Amino acid sequence: xxxxxxxxxxxxxxxxxxxxxxxxATGTHLHLVRPLGFDTDDRTLKxxxxxxxxxxxxxxxxxxxxxxxxxxxxxxxxxxxxVSKRYTDYKFEDGDFFVFGKETKGLPDSILQxxxxxxxxxxxxxxxxxxxxxxSAAIVVFEALRQVDFAGME
Numbered sequence: 001x002x003x004x005x006x007x008x009x010x011x012x013x014x015x016x017x018x019x020x021x022x023x024x025a026t027g028t029h030l031h032l033v034r035p036l037g038f039d040t041d042d043r044t045l046k047x048x049x050x051x052x053x054x055x056x057x058x059x060x061x062x063x064x065x066x067x068x069x070x071x072x073x074x075x076x077x078x079x080x081x082x083v084s085k086r087y088t089d090y091k092f093e094d095g096d097f098f099v100f101g102k103e104t105k106g107l108p109d110s111i112l113q114x115x116x117x118x119x120x121x122x123x124x125x126x127x128x129x130x131x132x133x134x135x136s137a138a139i140v141v142f143e144a145l146r147q148v149d150f151a152g153m154e
Contacts (some may be wrong), residue, residue, distance in 0.1 A: 003141055004029045009036070018134035094151070114144045
């Protein structure tokens with residue numbers, strides 16, 4: 001089963017396009033939770049994903065709850081700069097979901113509180129508030145792939 005990246009209310013089309021490209025390269029499914037901060041026909045979104053859109057398994061939802069109800073047995077790991085456990089503290093398994101919030105605010109407290117046991121952060125210096133969303137998603141998904149010995153990849 002593939003890994004999954006979930007973007008809750010993404011705002012910047014280039015970030016979503018870059019993440020879509022990472023998903024195409026890794027076989028990771030992309031889940032977008034509305035509202036989106038851009039139109040899916042946005043040229044910046046399309047350009048960032050290059051000509052790999054055909055290879056992206058992309059799904060849309062009107063709420064995070066709708067997504068969770070479709071996958072009730074799966075594990076959801078939520079990224080935040082406001083938690084103590086690092087993404088490397090977890091043992092990821094095929095089929096895990098990695099959840100990221102909007103660029104300006106991150107994930108809502110309600111989602112973080114509901115997944116308190118699986119919240120994770122990427123360590124960084126105190127000179128910046130956060131990493132770019134597409135970089136963060138790539139860091140986490142490649143760690144998960146490393147943990148499963150890059151199964152299914154050349």
